[in-house]
Amino acid sequence: MTVSESKYIYFAGIGGIGMSALAQLLLSDGKHLSGSDLSSSEVTASLQRKGIHVELDQSGAAVPDRCDLLIYSDALPESHPERVVAQQRGITTLSYFEAVGQYMLDxxxxxxxxxxxxxxxxxxxxxxxxxxxxxxxxxxxxxxxxxxxxxxxxxxxxxxxxxxxxxxxxxxxxxxxxxxxxxxxxxxxxxxxxxxxxxxxxxxxxxxxxxxxxxxxxxxxxxxxxxxxxxxxxxxxxxxxxxxxxxxxxxxxxxxxxxxxxxxxxxxxxxxxxxxxxxxxxxxxxxxxxxxxxxxxxxxxFQGIWRRFEVMGQYRGATVISDYAHHPTAIQSTVRAAKEFYPDHRVVVVFQPHQRSRTAKLFDEFVKSFHEADFSIIQEIYDVAGREEGESISSTQLVSAIETAGRYAIFSEDVAATRQEIDETIEPGDVLLIMGAGDIYKLAEELTS
CATH class of the missing domain: 3.40.1190.10 (Mur-like, catalytic domain)
Structure with a gap:
């Protein structure tokens, strides 16, 4: 069963950014769709508004009897209950990228x-x-x-x-x-x-x-x-x-x-x-x-895209910018861009590292990436489910190395502590650059709501 041949498609992990995009396109092609995710989000709410039923139950019970194709997020292992149910019932399964590859052939x-x-x-x-x-x-x-x-x-x-x-x-x-x-x-x-x-x-x-x-x-x-x-x-x-x-x-x-x-x-x-x-x-x-x-x-x-140097608004007289940067080169380039766009303004960086293994393996590059920031608040690392390898590294080590390199930085245990540090640090005219691929973007939204 291919994507083009299928009529009833179930998306396991439909709330992902790629999965939700493909679901919308297949809905527009007339396919019957439903899906699941671990929790509700703006993405799942948007899909629901468009007529795609989303279950917050991934036990396997939500896979419809008439389903002839299950497309699963690449984050879901072979042992995931919904993939197991599909295999037991003889339903064709495709990973997200396998499905996109088939879809492109049309x-x-x-x-x-x-x-x-x-x-x-x-x-x-x-x-x-x-x-x-x-x-x-x-x-x-x-x-x-x-x-x-x-x-x-x-x-x-x-x-x-x-x-x-x-x-x-x-x-x-x-x-x-x-x-x-x-x-x-x-x-x-x-x-x-x-x-x-x-x-x-x-x-x-x-x-x-x-x-x-x-x-x-x-x-x-x-x-x-x-x-x-x-x-x-x-x-x-x-x-x-x-x-x-x-x-x-x-x-x-x-x-x-x-x-x-x-x-x-x-x-x-x-x-x-x-x-x-x-x-x-x-x-x-x-x-x-x-x-x-x-x-x-x-x-x-071109107005840009979500979390890519996205100017969110003002907070206490500072310009708040949200960005997805989570790799050292992207961090350094984004800080430099802020300096170019806002000369003579202090750039205060808030960064939430994404994935302990990435932080450990690119540690020295991360340290250098904050060199042009005037002050950095480094929140504890965002753990990525299924992609961690047991590293014991913490953002405290990153802060210590940044300070050793002669730059100002402070550790924050969680978003509440980050908010407190921002309130104690920020001044009118500053540029507050909030970066990371985890959930730190919610803080930018909260500050400017």
């Missing part, structure tokens, strides 16, 4: 955006450009895109744009005609042996491209430089010679402008990393025949 042209950083923003940029150009793409993105208020967009059946995560080599399940590769760094070391293993897996992924496909990659990313493809390759960058290069970058409080191939483009979001994201999106759009006028109009109006 489209004439698939674009997959991969890489350590910038996947979600680049996916959203490409989607908005194609919408502006009237190409009506179907979209799956790992965040909420403000332009269409969702992590999914049901468009036509010609183009699909998909964010393709590299965790556990999930992208190998996908079947794109075009791969956009943003950059590669050491991450997800709970699965990969080391950086070489990550690069080798990306090469394996690229090798799946058809001969008439396209690889779009970042020339300035050292780990991507030696990746090869039998398909055509388009490069972009700021430093190394590339097919598309950005020059004359200017930053102001209103955004950034840059010139590429004689055309001036404008984006509202700060940071050189967003110039790279825009260059990737421009490269993909031009390949599909979109003109620069539509590209610039879409980029200029």
């Amino acid at each position: 489209f004439e042209y698939a674009i997959a955006i991969s890489g350590t950083h910038g996947k979600s923003t680049t996916t959203a940029m490409i989607a908005n450009i194609l919408i502006q150009a009237g190409l009506d793409p179907t979209v799956i993105v790992g965040s909420i895109v403000k332009e269409f208020g969702s992590n999914a967009r049901a468009g036509g059946k010609k183009y699909i744009v998909v964010e393709a995560c590299e965790h556990k080599a999930h992208m190998l399940n996908l079947h794109p005609q075009c791969i956009v590769l943003t950059n590669i760094e050491a991450d997800h070391l709970d699965h990969y042996r080391d950086l070489d293993h990550i690069v080798a897996t990306f090469q394996k992924y690229i090798n799946l491209l058809p001969t008439d496909g396209l690889l779009i990659k970042n020339s300035d990313d050292s780990e991507s430089q030696d990746l090869n493809s039998d398909s055509p390759v388009v490069t972009y960058g700021l430093v190394e010679p590339s097919d598309l290069m950005a020059t004359d970058i200017h930053v102001s409080k209103l955004g950034q402008t840059f010139v590429a191939d004689g055309t001036t483009f404008t984006i509202k979001k700060p940071g050189k990393f967003n110039v790279y994201n825009a260059l990737a999106a421009i490269s993909a759009a031009r390949h599909l025949g979109v003109g620069d006028t539509d590209i610039d109009k879409a980029l200029k109006s």
Whole structure:
């Protein structure tokens, strides 16, 4: 039983950002859907409002008798009760990425955006450009895109744009005609042996491209430089010679402008990393025949996505920004972007590390990533269920190392303590940058509600 053949689909772990996106798209295709999750959330509430029944019971009892396909979150092990029930009843099961890979086959042209950083923003940029150009793409993105208020967009059946995560080599399940590769760094070391293993897996992924496909990659990313493809390759960058290069970058409080191939483009979001994201999106759009006028109009109006340098509002005279950054490079780039956008303002960072194994394996890089922050509040590490390896590391060690490196930092045991530290530290005119991939974003919402 394939995704296209199925009629009654059950989603085990439907509250995940990718699972919920696919569910919405299959609902729009006329499939009968239901699902489960461990707890209610805004995501599950949104699905319920759209007519998808969500059970908060994962014992297996909620799997319908008429179910002919069960799609499960990759976070659920083979021993999960709902997967066990499906196996006992002979129901076809697919992981989320296996299901997305099948779903992509229904489209004439698939674009997959991969890489350590910038996947979600680049996916959203490409989607908005194609919408502006009237190409009506179907979209799956790992965040909420403000332009269409969702992590999914049901468009036509010609183009699909998909964010393709590299965790556990999930992208190998996908079947794109075009791969956009943003950059590669050491991450997800709970699965990969080391950086070489990550690069080798990306090469394996690229090798799946058809001969008439396209690889779009970042020339300035050292780990991507030696990746090869039998398909055509388009490069972009700021430093190394590339097919598309950005020059004359200017930053102001209103955004950034840059010139590429004689055309001036404008984006509202700060940071050189967003110039790279825009260059990737421009490269993909031009390949599909979109003109620069539509590209610039879409980029200029792009409002950004949930938890990506998202300005939430004010708290006690400070500007509160929420960001998903949870890797050292992303933290450093986001702090630097805040400094560029808000010169002469103090930047106070609140960070909740995500996953003890990541914190331990990238410890030295994390320490360096806070160097440009004026003051840092480091909350205790957010444990990721099923992905911890027993490390005893704590944020107290990270704080101690940051202070040893000559920067100001303080430990916070939980969100209540973090709130207290903010109240004792923050001053009017500060920029309060709240970062992490766990639940720390709720604090940003609370402060500005």
